[in-house]
Amino acid sequence: GQNIDQPTEMTATEGAIVQINCTYQTSGFNGLFWYQQHAGEAPTFLSYNVLDGLEEKGRFSSFLSRSKGYSYLLLKELQMKDSASYLCAVNTGGFKTIFGAGTRLFVKA
């Protein structure tokens, strides 16, 4: 079967660093995505990893280990506007992208 696991909720403080983990077991792998979704809005793309290692994009970084079926999203210098859900998704090939249930991040002052 296909499975993507991530924590349901996390809380962090403004200005801090937070790491959101994602583990996956899928029948195929053609890349891993992270999306951000604010309440009541559509998901928007944050990052893409297909090779092992770290991809950095401003305050956001994403890491992938294909052998471990593991990824994390690192958010630095947290801001209140970063309060949102973060969705881990895997393109399994065959034109299908499947999503985890998402991690709700609360940033407190």
Place this chain on the structure above:
Amino acid sequence: NAGVTQTPKFQVLKTGQSMTLQCAQDMNHEYMSWYRQDPGMGLRLIHYSVGAGITDQGEVPNGYNVSRSTTEDFPLRLLSAAPSQTSVYFCASSYNTGGSEKLFFGSGTQLSVL
């Protein structure tokens, strides 16, 4: 640039009614898909299309029909609505089907079936 446009934003149906959720994109994307999002379950793929005239089933296709007569449009039809279809529906598109392309999402349709 409108991106991906979904209509309606909200809809209430009675059990057994039919309706069509509309999705259109103006980015000339080959790939289009429909997802539903339920609390605690994340986004689940209903149907997808890799080009005009080509559609296929996703994870949860039962109760839904799709067609793709043009590159721009990908409507989702509920033939006989059931309360289990109460959900938020998102249409998404991407430039190609190679897997490395990010998805662009519409703003969603919140559907309630009574």
